Amino acid sequence: MPGLLSRKLGSHVQLDNYSGQIRKNVPLNKLTTWRIGGPADWVVEANNPDELRVFLREVNSSATPWMVLGNGSNILFSDLGYRGAILILGDDFQQMDIRELTIQAGAGLQLHHLANRAADAGMTGLEPLAGIPGTVGGAAFVNAGAFGCSFLQLCKVINGFDRHGHFRSFDDIHPGYRSGGFPDGCIITNIQLTLASGEPSRIHDQMCQYLEQRRSTQPLSDASAGCTFKNPANTGAGRLIDRLGLKGFQSGRAMISTRHANFIINNGGASATDVIDIIRHVRRKVFAEYRLKLELEVLILDETGARLDPGGELK
Ligand SMILES: Cc1cc2nc3c(=O)[nH]c(=O)nc-3n(C[C@H](O)[C@H](O)[C@H](O)COP(=O)(O)OP(=O)(O)OC[C@H]3O[C@@H](n4cnc5c(N)ncnc54)[C@H](O)[C@@H]3O)c2cc1C
Structure with a gap:
């Protein structure tokens, strides 16, 4: 009786004290690259760590089911949607900062922006990953990879919240092939990468070659x-x-x-x-x-x- 189950779960959803952006009954086919999925009860955008803390407090105290979503490029949602709250990381989590050969990047940032900005700054290493249509957080969580390079090989520090809302550094993970090894229900908020130095035009050329290789073998449209x-x-x-x-x-x-x-x-x-x-x-x-x-x-x-x-x- 899926209908009955949905109503029961739906009635648990409580985010009364959350002041950030909330949308109700959002079709998940709009938030995923597969363009498939029924409605999510709530989509919540947290734009800064304070909003994120309030979100976690609210969902945990009301036992509301929730999950974090990046670009939805590795997910198949149900035709019935999702009975709970989908969390999206907004503004503050989409920033990056480059100092010398070290980058601090928010988990909501697009991976291709990260790779392009690194290339502009003469930092090499991310070129093989530039065509992966995910966010920094999603790429870290699943340890996305391509052409023999995986994202977590390049990440030196990964920070975020555990599912109870405690901020921590994830320095005890054991990444594998397409698996970050992160604890269940964690939220990655930002990462730090240290890359090697290179000539920007050569880095961009290399990136174009990888993108071309994808275009010629994958159904990207x-x-x-x-x-x-x-x-x-x-x-x-x-x-x-x-x-x-x-x-x-x-x-x-x-x-x-x-x-x-x-x-x-x-x-x-x-x-x-x-x-x-x-x-x-x-x-x-x-x-x-x-x-x-x-x-x-x-x-x-x-x-x-x-x-x-x-x-x-x-x-
Ligand atoms: C055309 C195409 C090409 C692709 N090529 C590649 C490829 O070459 N290599 C590759 O590895 N993948 C590839 N992918 C798959 C996908 O793009 C990657 O797995 C990507 O890293 C997923 O990121 P996302 O932000 O879309 O994550 P989502 O699909 O939104 O989420 C994936 C998982 O990560 C979790 N998650 C997302 N953000 C966070 C966060 N901040 N904190 C904690 N957990 C989080 C989600 O809860 C979910 O469990 C491709 C996909 C497409 C459509």
Whole structure:
């Protein structure tokens, strides 16, 4: 009875003392690159640490479900939306400061802005990551990476709040492949990076080459969340899916990209169920053919915020 569950959870949502920006019933398809997802009960924008503290106090005292969202470029929300509060990091969390070869960056900043500003300042290291359409916080949380470089390799200090609202430095994390190893429910607020010095025009040229490589292999003008599955050891998930002839496979309005087999694209009006059906199908086929269990790179959530792993039961 999803309807009944929604009303029950919806009635818990309490943010009466929060003074920052709050919107109600916001369609999540507007906040995600997959352009999929029903309404979130609340979307709250915290523009500074004080607002963030009040937000955490309110949601914790009212037991309101909540989660932090960056650019929504690695997430599939439910067609039923999310029964709770989605937190977005605004103004103060989108700033950056460069001194010599050290950058302080807010978690709400776009990764491509960070990479471009670093290049302008003659700082090299971020070029391979410039085409990842996420925020600094999202990239840190999932340890985004490309072309052999991962974001957390470059981060020297990472600060934020734990889920109870205590400010701390995350210096005890154990990052892995597409996993930051952060504690559940933390909010990354800012990071510090130290990069090497370089010639700005050469850094920009290098960045353009990486972007061109993406453009030539990925369906960048389609709505997607990038690679759906992690690469298994020693091979690409896309290569395995392609070998099974699954490019162009469709369910409803979702389709495996004909350009890159690890991208599932929304052809306009796709539902989360369409995407999930494709994920199950691909995992089943890959397992049957290669005895390999593909792991999800994207995060799939139901309307309560619980993580789903469709097709993950294969043995
Ligand atoms: C066209 C395309 C290409 C892509 N290419 C790549 C690629 O090359 N490499 C790669 O790794 N990924 C890639 N991605 C996936 C995605 O862009 C990255 O994973 C990105 O880092 C996600 O950042 P985000 O801000 O969108 O995070 P979201 O999708 O909004 O969130 C992802 C997770 O991070 C958490 N989170 C977000 N912000 C914070 C915060 N401040 N504090 C704590 N937790 C937070 C969220 O709660 C969620 O669990 C691609 C996606 C697309 C659409």
